[in-house]
């Protein structure tokens with residue numbers, strides 16, 4: 001009895017009481033998830049939540065789960081879903097923002113189910129950084145962040161987990177039309193050009209530029225916002241309106 005009321009109290013404390021937008025950022029180890037996320041944060045104002053960093057912080061904090069998380073990560077294995085989901089939800093609750101990049105999450109179907117069950121949140125879309133394994137290995141071995149799991153033996157294990165558990169989720173989102181795949185084998189700037197185009201096409205943000213001036217002149221409802229998307233993606237009526245006013 002005592003146990004069950006405690007559990008309910010914990011679950012209630014993990015509810016998210018705000019409207020938020022979530023983008024999952026997926027890709028193998030070293031595909032450039034963290035690198036691209038920092039650039040997305042700078043340009044589009046998201047909060048970046050790295051699943052790996054949340055777990056590493058939990059280990060450093062000396063919490064009761066710390067030793068278990070440390071051992072699993074060093075073996076290249078995944079931590080139980082409820083552990084990582086609770087850390088993510090707590091970070092969302094503690095952050096005063098309404099848009100989040102979840103980097104390195106979900107890693108498997110169980111991660112996804114645990115997140116959906118608790119939060120009822122669906123990602124707006126999924127960014128997938130697609131990179132050949134040999135390039136990822138090269139990058140991880142030279143990233144020098146002092147990570148104990150960045151050794152060739154553990155890296156190989158992490159790749160197998162990625163192929164077996166994470167790639168099926170990538171396919172799942174592709175089948176739902178939610179996957180935005182980017183060729184991540186190019187330079188950081190080239191990759192970000194593709195990433196920027198994807199985020200720009202989904203953003204409505206205040207920006208006084210030439211589109212906005214035009215909207216201000218012809219329609220008060222567009223006075224403060226630019227729909228940052230290519231004209232080709234706009235609904236037909238708006239497209240013909242824009243063509244008429246020579247945008």
Ligand SMILES: Nc1ncnc2c1ncn2[C@@H]1O[C@H](COP(=O)(O)OP(=O)(O)O)[C@@H](O)[C@H]1O
Nearest residue numbers: 028029030031032033034035139143186187188
């Ligand atoms: N497009 C790129 N080309 C070359 N090196 C890259 C590129 N993107 C990231 N890196 C480097 O590769 C390493 C792994 O990148 P990181 O962002 O940490 O990957 P992930 O978060 O996917 O594990 C880092 O040292 C980073 O500076």
Ligand SMILES: Nc1ccn([C@H]2C[C@H](O)[C@@H](COP(=O)(O)OP(=O)(O)O)O2)c(=O)n1
Nearest residue numbers: 029030051052053077078079084104105107
């Ligand atoms: N959802 C997650 C995300 C990461 N982990 C663990 C297992 C991963 O090998 C490590 C490191 O993940 P991180 O995203 O920081 O690093 P890589 O993308 O593998 O370079 O964390 C997990 O168990 N569950």
